[in-house]
Amino acid sequence: xxxxxxxxxGIIFVFISINACKNNENKNSNTNTxxxxxxxxxxxxxxxxxxxxxxxxNETIALxxxxxxxxxxxxxxxxxxxxxxxxxxxxxDIESKMPKDKLDKINFVLVSIDPENxxxxxxxAFAIANNMDASHWTFLQGTxxxxxxxxxxxxxxxxxxxxxxxxxSNIISVFNSEGELIHQQEGLGVNNKETxxxxxxxxxx
Amino acid sequence: xxxxxxxxxxIILIASCSNKNTSNESNNNFQKIVVVTPNDTTxxxxxxxxxxxxxxxxxxxxxxxxxxxxxSFSMDVLPVSNAxxxxxxxxxxxxxxxxxxxxxxxxxxxxxxKNDTSIGNEMNPNSAxxxxxxxxxxxYCECQGKRLPTIDEWEYVAMANQEMADARKIKSYNQxxxxxxxxxxxxxxxxxxxxxxxxxxYDLHGLVWEWTSDFSSILLTGESRNDVKTDKNLFCGSxxxxxxxxMNYAAFMRYAFRGSLKANYSIQNLGFRxxxxxxxxNQNEK
Numbered sequence: 001x002x003x004x005x006x007x008x009x010g011i012i013f014v015f016i017s018i019n020a021c022k023n024n025e026n027k028n029s030n031t032n033t034x035x036x037x038x039x040x041x042x043x044x045x046x047x048x049x050x051x052x053x054x055x056x057x058n059e060t061i062a063l064x065x066x067x068x069x070x071x072x073x074x075x076x077x078x079x080x081x082x083x084x085x086x087x088x089x090x091x092x093d094i095e096s097k098m099p100k101d102k103l104d105k106i107n108f109v110l111v112s113i114d115p116e117n118x119x120x121x122x123x124x125a126f127a128i129a130n131n132m133d134a135s136h137w138t139f140l141q142g143t144x145x146x147x148x149x150x151x152x153x154x155x156x157x158x159x160x161x162x163x164x165x166x167x168x169s170n171i172i173s174v175f176n177s178e179g180e181l182i183h184q185q186e187g188l189g190v191n192n193k194e195t196x197x198x199x200x201x202x203x204x205x
Numbered sequence: 206x207x208x209x210x211x212x213x214x215x216i217i218l219i220a221s222c223s224n225k226n227t228s229n230e231s232n233n234n235f236q237k238i239v240v241v242t243p244n245d246t247t248x249x250x251x252x253x254x255x256x257x258x259x260x261x262x263x264x265x266x267x268x269x270x271x272x273x274x275x276x277s278f279s280m281d282v283l284p285v286s287n288a289x290x291x292x293x294x295x296x297x298x299x300x301x302x303x304x305x306x307x308x309x310x311x312x313x314x315x316x317x318x319k320n321d322t323s324i325g326n327e328m329n330p331n332s333a334x335x336x337x338x339x340x341x342x343x344x345y346c347e348c349q350g351k352r353l354p355t356i357d358e359w360e361y362v363a364m365a366n367q368e369m370a371d372a373r374k375i376k377s378y379n380q381x382x383x384x385x386x387x388x389x390x391x392x393x394x395x396x397x398x399x400x401x402x403x404x405x406x407y408d409l410h411g412l413v414w415e416w417t418s419d420f421s422s423i424l425l426t427g428e429s430r431n432d433v434k435t436d437k438n439l440f441c442g443s444x445x446x447x448x449x450x451x452m453n454y455a456a457f458m459r460y461a462f463r464g465s466l467k468a469n470y471s472i473q474n475l476g477f478r479x480x481x482x483x484x485x486x487n488q489n490e491k
Contacts, residue, residue, distance in 0.1 A: 043307035145343070145352075145418075152339065152421055152468030153308065159422035 040064070045179035046153055051146030053111075056123040056139040063150075063179070066138070069107040070202045071175040072195075075147075075156050077114035078126040079164055086188045087170055088130060094172070095136075097196045105203040109138045113158045113166055115147050154184075176202050245348040248296040250289045252349075254279035254481065255405040257362055262371065264360050265456040275361045277483035280354065283396045284408050284415065284478045285345060287318075288330035290337070293345050295322060300341055310338035313471040331395045333413045333476040339468035342416045342477040351479035353418040356463065358480060360456065363410065365403035372403075373456075382410045382455040392474045410455075414462060416477040423464035 041047040047064035054060055074091055076084040091108055098106060110132075112118035118126075123139035126132075132139075142150065151158055158168035174183040174195060183198040259277040294301045301322075302315040316336045319325030337345075339353075346352050354362075366372035366381075373379070381400075385391060392413045399411035409415070466475075 041306075045306075045308065048306045048308050148418065148421070149340070149343070149468075155467060157421050157423070159419070 041067075042178055042180060044181070046150075046175060046181070047179040049146070049149060049153070051142060051149060053140040053142050053146065054120050055141075056120055056127050058120040066107055066109065067179060068177050069105055070177055070199055071107050071109055071173075071179070072199060073109040073111060073154070073173045073175065074171070075111045075113050075151060075154065075158065075168060077112050077166055078118050078122055079114065080166070083168070083170055083188060087172070088132075090172060090185075090189065090192065092130075092132070094192050094196055094199070097192075098199065102200075102203050103134075103136045106136055106199065107138055108132075108136055109140060111140045111142065111147070111150060113147055113151065113156075113168060115142050115144060153181075174198050174202065176205075245297045245300070245344055247348060248292045250292045250349070252285075252289070252479075253282045255282050256483065257358075257404050257406075257480075259483075260361070260370075262361060262364070264357055265373070265460075273357050275358055278354075278358060278480050279483060280358075280362055280404070280406055280480045281351075281478040282406055284333040284413060284476050285342075286331055286396055287324045287328055287334050290334040290345065291322070291324055291330070293348065297344070297348065300344060305341070308469070309340040310469050310471050313473075314338060314341070316471065317473070329393065329395055332393050333396050333408070335392050335413055335473055335476045336471040337416075337475075337477065338471050339416050339420065339466075341471075343418070345477070346479035349479060351481045353416055353477060354480040355419050356417045356422070356460075359409075359415065359417050360459075362402070362404055362406055365406075367400050367402060370403050379455055385411045386455070386458060392476070413474050413476040414459070414472075416475065417463065420463040420466055421468065423460055 041064070047062075047067055049063050052060050052062055072091065072094060074087055076087055078084075088110070091110070095103075095106075095108055110123075112123065118139075118141050120139075120141060123141060124133075127137060127139055154171060154173050156169050156171050158166050160166050170186065170188050172185045172192075172195060173181060174185075176182050182202065183195060185192060185195045257275075257278050257280055259275045261272050261274050263272050298304055299306075302318055303321050305314050313336050317325070317328055318336075319328075324330055343353055364371050364373050366375060366378045369375070391411060394412060396412065397407050399408050401407055402409065466472075
């Protein structure tokens with residue numbers, strides 16, 4: 001009899017304690033983070049995306065960690081033989097047209113659409129091999145869903161056409177320091193005059 | 206006796222919270238997280254799911270019409286309803302009509318709802334939720350520990366009629382879908398009243414179109430046509446003549462529709478349902 005009662009009380013306690021925990025957790029994390037996000041970013045900012053990413057230096061960051069600099073972003077994958085080298089060349093060409101003393105206000109970000117293979121180690125090697133190892137270059141490895149989400153923000157379409165190969169649209173996107181999309185350049189080897197002008201204008205704002 | 210009881214309770218309390226503590230610890234290893242991920246929280250909606258046994262099939266359009274392999278998974282028997290979605294936004298305020306960030310949806314988000322917490326009298330709580338963007342649909346599913354289906358998964362289940370897993374060659378199956386495409390405003394009908402298919406899933410055809418996780422993998426935009434290997438075959442006359450099955454004009458319509466979407470679109474006849482990777486191992490499968 002007694003042991004039954006104890007068991008019963010115990011079960012009740014299990015329920016109460018689990019619920020209590022969950023409720024507290026919900027209230028705290030939800031209201032706090034909602035408040036932070038609400039106040040910190042504009043509605044159109046990519047910093048509202050909540051996924052985590054690994055950099056080539058093996059740091060884990062949210063996109064919001066990139067806040068404060070003008071962002072020039074592109075999606076590539078390191079095993080890519082066709083379009084990516086040209087996209088990377090386009091990024092370097094844009095970089096070369098930036099005033100050297102302003103480079104610390106810009107972050108050139110290359111996001112991998114192949115998160116399974118492009119780990120930090122591989123991204124780092126790619127950065128070094130392509131002379132993109134300075135601090136204003138960032139390479140990001142996401143997850144399948146965070147990459148999908150990010151590509152959708154940029155309106156970059158991509159799909160895997162073989163285990164080694166993706167097809168994807170070639171878009172370079174410029175964001176202001178608040179993470180709002182302000183310019184997109186589409187195509188390979190296109191005239192980047194407008195993109196360069198937009199970036200310079202943005203960093204001087 | 207009391208002592209034992211209170212110790213017991215203490216242990217339970219500690220145990221029930223310990224999960225949380227360990228996850229916090231591992232978070233501390235992250236070097237540079239500026240904002241804590243706002244976890245959407247569960248909202249007390251449980252839905253029946255059907256087990257979908259995996260297999261191989263050739264989708265009519267999609268990845269170059271090659272044989273694709275589908276792993277076993279479970280799929281919501283019904284599309285997400287207005288009432289389900291209301292429960293979601295009640296608990297997760299950042300997805301409310303007035304709160305949603307512009308980056309996650311255009312202005313049509315929950316357009317048909319009265320306000321943040323009320324569907325309005327004209328809307329049926331038991332109709333499929335529509336006017337939700339891809340981001341919102343994705344968040345809803347993730348919040349339930351589920352995900353959106355891939356195009357291949359969705360099409361795999363949707364090729365079934367009442368009796369067969371693959372009814373794509375059956376005339377009545379195709380006719381049913383095409384008849385639906387011509388009917389206006391089917392989105393206001395209640396869920397669960399179209400046919401129950403081979404897998405036990407309702408409403409894949411006949412009610413609303415549904416979001417898929419990888420809808421954007423269909424490469425068809427005016428801008429990207431020049432520099433991407435687009436799915437031209439899907440849309441040009443000669444391409445569609447080469448389709449695996451001439452009968453299936455319906456699937457062509459779906460792929461064309463998906464190719465025209467953007468993730469922030471909220472559309473009146475576009476809803477969603479969620480799926481989950483199968484936990485059933487081969488041993489348990491017949």
